Amino acid sequence: MSQADIAITAHDFAAAPHRHFCTDCGISRTDDPKNCGRACQFIKPDYSRLEREVHGRARDPARPDELHFGPFRRMLRARLNPALPGAQWTGITSRIGERLLATGAVDAVLTMAPDPADQWRPVPVLITSPEDMAGVRGMRMGYAPLLALLKPARAQGFKRLAVIGIPCQVYALRALERELGFDRLYVIGTPCSDNTTTENFHKFLSLLTADPSTVTYFEFRADYHVEMRFSDGTKREIPFLQLPISDLPADFFPMTCRTCVDYTNVLADITIGYMGGQGEQWLLIRNDRGEELIALLGNELHTECPTSAGKRHGAVKGFLENTARAAGGLPLRRMPKFMRRIVGWLMPRIGPRGLEFARARVEMKAVETILHLRRTDKSRMKSMIPAHIWHLVEPYGLKPEQDESLDG
Numbered sequence: 001m002s003q004a005d006i007a008i009t010a011h012d013f014a015a016a017p018h019r020h021f022c023t024d025c026g027i028s029r030t031d032d033p034k035n036c037g038r039a040c041q042f043i044k045p046d047y048s049r050l051e052r053e054v055h056g057r058a059r060d061p062a063r064p065d066e067l068h069f070g071p072f073r074r075m076l077r078a079r080l081n082p083a084l085p086g087a088q089w090t091g092i093t094s095r096i097g098e099r100l101l102a103t104g105a106v107d108a109v110l111t112m113a114p115d116p117a118d119q120w121r122p123v124p125v126l127i128t129s130p131e132d133m134a135g136v137r138g139m140r141m142g143y144a145p146l147l148a149l150l151k152p153a154r155a156q157g158f159k160r161l162a163v164i165g166i167p168c169q170v171y172a173l174r175a176l177e178r179e180l181g182f183d184r185l186y187v188i189g190t191p192c193s194d195n196t197t198t199e200n201f202h203k204f205l206s207l208l209t210a211d212p213s214t215v216t217y218f219e220f221r222a223d224y225h226v227e228m229r230f231s232d233g234t235k236r237e238i239p240f241l242q243l244p245i246s247d248l249p250a251d252f253f254p255m256t257c258r259t260c261v262d263y264t265n266v267l268a269d270i271t272i273g274y275m276g277g278q279g280e281q282w283l284l285i286r287n288d289r290g291e292e293l294i295a296l297l298g299n300e301l302h303t304e305c306p307t308s309a310g311k312r313h314g315a316v317k318g319f320l321e322n323t324a325r326a327a328g329g330l331p332l333r334r335m336p337k338f339m340r341r342i343v344g345w346l347m348p349r350i351g352p353r354g355l356e357f358a359r360a361r362v363e364m365k366a367v368e369t370i371l372h373l374r375r376t377d378k379s380r381m382k383s384m385i386p387a388h389i390w391h392l393v394e395p396y397g398l399k400p401e402q403d404e405s406l407d408g
């Protein structure tokens, strides 16, 4: 990426004021940090109002997957052919940004580049040339103040903007969208879960390999394996159950990400993930703008109907029991090593797969939100947990206790 295209970086901003529940989306670093009160996913989110504003309708009870994934027009399993080098999956996300710039549909794309000194650290950037989108491909672990560049983007005269963001960033963006003054705004979202600080992520890598500096790629896959790639071209696949999770400190994942209520980026125009893709990417096209974005890819995009197999109930119930037993720590490993191998082999074959895997993960996240907030920040539950989260956990016997829900 040429430095010319990094119009402004977040390094130009003052340090963020400290807040307990905050992923530093950038709003607190603007000239009006009080906007956090209206814009924050962790204060008093209003998903149902924003879903109606953004997508023109609420979740439809006749389409049960909308309870899990938010409003959508259609879901696809998809891949770019050819896949783009350096992309996290096949590069659908960054290619859409590239096409928006190449066709003149936007003046700039706001997204995260790797820090030149640390490939795992995200740094917000405004990209204006299509060829520079190649430099932002791939996933970084951590937080960076993406939205702090919104006002500078307007000040530079950009009127049509695309933003690529994770759910907590997209919530704040949508909450303030109307007053930002853009003529056109495209929102390209990815799902997000289990994020942590870049420093913590480096510690995790050092538990997995003797030379973490050689790791070039890391992903939790939908077949219950983590995939790691190394600078010498080798690859390692580790079953989830073999990961050294019990060696991590209890606060490895910040409370924000353990209680985040939006896994699938329900307010984006299009969500681009992998969870429901069974080895391919997974797209949720949510509205007209999402259709426009996907049309930009033409024949490069290969699509199929998503599939679904297995049953999630037992897996989610087991997760709930483990999380409750861990009492705030990371779920304990009580299984002997040989059993972990067997279960690790069985899970991709008989566990929930495709859309059922995505439903299971969304329910697990809802379970975590409730158990962790109940234990540590009960007073937040009423304002922070939307009604649909309670519906998701109902089949597992979790119900709002007194003062935990706006309805209760």
Ligand SMILES: Cc1cc2nc3c(=O)[nH]c(=O)nc-3n(C[C@H](O)[C@H](O)[C@H](O)COP(=O)(O)OP(=O)(O)OC[C@H]3O[C@@H](n4cnc5c(N)ncnc54)[C@H](O)[C@@H]3O)c2cc1C
Binding pocket: 086, 087, 088, 089, 090, 091, 092, 093, 094, 095, 111, 112, 113, 122, 136, 137, 138, 139, 140, 141, 142, 143, 164, 165, 166, 190, 191, 192, 193, 194, 195, 272, 273, 274, 275, 276, 281
């Ligand atoms: C912390 C994190 C957790 C995720 N967890 C899941 C998950 O559980 N399930 C799932 O289906 N998908 C998850 N994703 C999304 C997934 O990893 C891929 O990013 C997505 O599928 C797009 O792949 P791609 O090849 O189209 O992306 P690419 O074309 O490679 O583009 C990736 C885009 O993501 C942006 N990006 C990278 N890191 C960050 C970051 N830290 N914050 C904000 N933006 C970033 C880049 O700037 C780039 O624009 C997660 C992403 C992140 C950042």
Ligand code: SF4
Binding pocket: 019, 021, 022, 023, 024, 025, 026, 027, 028, 029, 035, 036, 039, 040, 041, 042, 168, 172
């Ligand atoms: S709106 Fe953003 S910056 Fe403000 S408290 Fe929430 S996450 Fe932090």
Ligand code: SF4
Binding pocket: 023, 166, 167, 168, 169, 192, 193, 194, 195, 256, 257, 258, 260, 261, 262
């Ligand atoms: S898990 Fe939720 S709170 Fe944490 S970074 Fe991702 S979207 Fe933000």
